[in-house]
Structures are given as structure tokens and as C-alpha cells.
Amino acid sequence: MVSEQVIFLFQIVSLFLLSSTMVDDKINTDAESSGHKINPIYALSNQDGTGAKITHVVLTGPNYEEWAKGFRVALGAKRKLGFINGTLRKRPTDPNDWEDWEAVNYTVIAWIFNTIESGLRSSISYREVAYDLWEDIRLRFSVAxxxxxxxxxxxxxxxxxxxxxxxxxxxxxxxxxxxxxxxxxxxxNCECCSKxxxxxxxxxxxxxxxxxxxxxxxxxxxxxxxxxxxxxxxxxxxxxxxxxxxxxxxxxxxVLSRDEAVTNPMACAVNSRQQQRSDGSNRPRYKCNVCHKDGHTASRCWENIGFPVGHPRHSARTGDSAAASTSNPKVNAVLGEASHVANMVRLNGPCLDDDWSG
Structure with a gap:
């Protein structure tokens, strides 16, 4: 039973192949008998339909030069450039090529309209010849x-x-x-001679x-x-x-990348110090337990060792010590020694640039 079905299918396939071969032979015979051979200029492939866009540039008006350049390149690749440059603007003299020329001519017209912006397309007049349509667009949008x-x-x-x-x-x-x-x-182009x-x-x-x-x-x-x-x-x-x-x-x-690699560590260190100073994260390391202020210790505190010359509170203490020295010569000698010692201590104490608000 299975073998009979296989034989039947084989017969159907054989008949189909035979009939297709006969049709191809008939077409070839008719073409040879008519003697017509399609010119390669008028040949169109399956992808050359009237709905194809042969260039990605769409004509919007100001971009005419870019659009025209892209369209000429695409049309030249399809061997149809003669339909817009004037060499194939007229119907061929051979009547056998009339239908082929018309098919390609209308196809080129469709390609031109396919690459025009929809809002601009309605303002362009239709032409029966692709060359006339191309020249109409060129004269309208091309700048002098x-x-x-x-x-x-x-x-x-x-x-x-x-x-x-x-x-x-x-x-x-x-x-x-x-x-x-x-x-x-x-x-x-010089046409005076070939050389x-x-x-x-x-x-x-x-x-x-x-x-x-x-x-x-x-x-x-x-x-x-x-x-x-x-x-x-x-x-x-x-x-x-x-x-x-x-x-x-x-x-x-x-060179720039190498220089940046060298300078970046130093820049990061400087930036970190500036950031610490700006955001207050650089806390003082010293705090005096006498005046309870930041930035120095008790050994450098003016409250403890005395204020330097020029400070308002220094003048008051100097006057008191001077009055005491005039009243008691013996104390004056002692105070003189103490003043000398205090001055020596002040050399190691705070400077005039420190905070005097205390």
C-alpha cells in the first residue's frame, strides 16, 4: 500500500516537472522567434519596483544638493543615470525598445517622488518624462x-x-x-586634443x-x-x-595622559586639604585648659604666660608692675628678674599673628 502511494506521488512530480519544462521551452522559443532582446539599460530587477526608495536622503527643499548627489549615485548604480542627465530623455528609435523605455522612465519618476517629503510632493508638478521632472526640480531648488x-x-x-x-x-x-x-x-574638460x-x-x-x-x-x-x-x-x-x-x-x-597620571596624586592631596578646610572637617589638634580656646596649649596661653607688648591687657599689667616696683625696691629687683624670665618665655610662646581676642 505504501509503495503504491510513493509511486503515485513520483508520477505527479514527474508530470509537474515535465509541464514546467515545456512552458519554459515555449517561452524561449517565442523569444527567439520574435528576435527581441532586452537592452541592459532597460533591464529591471525584482527589487526595482515603483515603491522602492533608492536613496535614504529625502528632499525637503534646502537639502537639494545633498539629495541630488545621493540620487545620481543610486541611479548610476542601476545603470539608469541617462534618464535624468539627458542622454535617454527621448524615446528610442527602435520600436522594439519603446515599451522597455517607458517602463524604466515611469519607474524613475516613481523613485523621484518616493524620495520627496510628503508636504513638498504635492507642490511639484507631474511630468511624463523623468528628465523633465528632474530639470523642473533642479530649477526650483538649486541655488545659483x-x-x-x-x-x-x-x-x-x-x-x-x-x-x-x-x-x-x-x-x-x-x-x-x-x-x-x-x-x-x-x-x-579640455577638448583641444587627446593628449x-x-x-x-x-x-x-x-x-x-x-x-x-x-x-x-x-x-x-x-x-x-x-x-x-x-x-x-x-x-x-x-x-x-x-x-x-x-x-x-x-x-x-x-603625553597628556602621562602628565595627568603624574599630577593627579598631588592635585588630589591639595584638593583634600582645601576640602577639609572648607567643610570644617580639619578639627584643631590643640585646646587650652586655661582659657578653653582652640589652637594652643596652656604653655603657650597668654592668660598663663602673659600678653605680649602691644596687647591692651599687657599695658595694664605693665603699669601695675611698675607701681609695685617704685614702692618696694627689693620687689622691683625680683620683678625685673621675673620680667626677664617672662620675656624669654614669650619668645617661645604665641606670636602676634595668633588670636588676641582673649
Whole structure:
């Protein structure tokens, strides 16, 4: 019973494979008989549907240049750039390619509208040809090249490395301005002859200007490396210059980290002392048991050893001792000796900078 079911399933699969093979053969036969072969320019893959977004940049108006650049790159990767640059703006002369051209043309139109902001999309007029739609958007949102070039040149002159900014971030900012200059002020093509190398010469000059601008905008820390590079002739390529400056940045970071490791213990000790003084945690180590004040002991207390010259309470005691000395010469001699001893004791006692409030 089981063997009969297996044989039946095998027969069904065989019939299915046979029928699919016959259909493929028929399609190939019809294609060969018609003689039509699709041009690779008009070929569309399964992912090239009308709902696809071929670039992640969405046109909002002011970002037209960024959007146009990304759209051209994506369309060029699909071999459809001719539909917006004018080379394939018209229907081909071969009638066999008419349907293929129309399919790709409408697909490109759908891709353009898919990458436009929804609020802006309604204000853009529909066009039957992708090139006409592209030109309509360009004329509406593209800024005049002369004004844009002047603005970019001003931004390049003001582009400097900020305090604390890494070399990589600084290079990224100035590199974007260089790309904009190349887009708006592209180098001319010389068509005088096939051997003319004018464009490569102009390109080298522009690259040299970019190297100088990058070096002059660096932080003053890189002054030595900057002078060494600018002193070489010819100037090295931008990639080599960036590599050298990046190495200098690594050395700087290592030196700074080492210096911080040395100075941190001393700074912590100073900060701890200041913190103790500010928060009152540095309690006095001495307390007098005579006047009950902080900062000294009984051996250095003025209440015990007498006040120094200049203190108000010193004057009063001096007057009393002077009166006693005039009344009794014998006592005067004794007091003189005591005064001499007291003065000696005061040399080891508190100074005039101590608290006199007692």
C-alpha cells in the first residue's frame, strides 16, 4: 500500500516537472522567434519596483544638493543615470525598445517622488518624462552656482579646528566643503586634443590648495608638523598629510595622559586639604585648659604666660608692675628678674599673628 502511494506521488512530480519544462521551452522559443532582446539599460530587477526608495536622503527643499548627489549615485548604480542627465530623455528609435523605455522612465519618476517629503510632493508638478521632472526640480531648488561657490569659499576660509575637536572631526567638516566645491565648481574638460593633460594639472593645484587650507586651520599644537609639511616640495598627498597629523594627535594624547597620571596624586592631596578646610572637617589638634580656646596649649596661653607688648591687657599689667616696683625696691629687683624670665618665655610662646581676642 505504501509503495503504491510513493509511486503515485513520483508520477505527479514527474508530470509537474515535465509541464514546467515545456512552458519554459515555449517561452524561449517565442523569444527567439520574435528576435527581441532586452537592452541592459532597460533591464529591471525584482527589487526595482515603483515603491522602492533608492536613496535614504529625502528632499525637503534646502537639502537639494545633498539629495541630488545621493540620487545620481543610486541611479548610476542601476545603470539608469541617462534618464535624468539627458542622454535617454527621448524615446528610442527602435520600436522594439519603446515599451522597455517607458517602463524604466515611469519607474524613475516613481523613485523621484518616493524620495520627496510628503508636504513638498504635492507642490511639484507631474511630468511624463523623468528628465523633465528632474530639470523642473533642479530649477526650483538649486541655488545659483556663483552665490553658492562664494558661500562655500567663505566657509572654507573660516573652517578651523575647534578647541578640543579631534583631527578626524575637523577633517570631516572641511572635506564636506571640498566636495561641495567640486560639485558646484567642477574642473573644466579640455577638448583641444587627446593628449592634453590640463585637467590633471588643475586637479593637482586644487589638491595642493586643500592641503594648505587643512594645515593652516589646525590647532597651534601642530605648528611644528605643519611647518615641516609645508616646507616639502612638492606637497604630499592629502592622505599622507592626514596620516601624519593623526600620528601627532596620538602622541599628544599619550603625553597628556602621562602628565595627568603624574599630577593627579598631588592635585588630589591639595584638593583634600582645601576640602577639609572648607567643610570644617580639619578639627584643631590643640585646646587650652586655661582659657578653653582652640589652637594652643596652656604653655603657650597668654592668660598663663602673659600678653605680649602691644596687647591692651599687657599695658595694664605693665603699669601695675611698675607701681609695685617704685614702692618696694627689693620687689622691683625680683620683678625685673621675673620680667626677664617672662620675656624669654614669650619668645617661645604665641606670636602676634595668633588670636588676641582673649
Amino acid at each position: 552656482n556663483d552665490i553658492k561657490i562664494y558661500q562655500i569659499q567663505c566657509d572654507l576660509a573660516d573652517c578651523k579646528q575647534k578647541s578640543g575637536e579631534s583631527v578626524m572631526d575637523y577633517y570631516g567638516r572641511i572635506k564636506k566643503l571640498w566636495d561641495d566645491i567640486n560639485d558646484f565648481d567642477s574642473l573644466p 592634453c593633460d590640463l585637467q590633471s594639472v588643475l586637479r593637482k593645484r586644487r589638491e595642493a590648495d586643500q592641503v594648505r587650507g587643512f594645515l593652516m586651520g589646525l590647532d597651534p599644537f601642530y605648528a611644528t608638523a605643519r611647518s615641516n609639511i609645508l616646507g616639502t616640495s612638492p606637497l604630499p598627498a592629502m592622505q599622507i598629510v592626514y596620516s601624519r597629523i593623526a600620528q601627532e594627535e596620538e602622541v599628544r594624547n599619550v
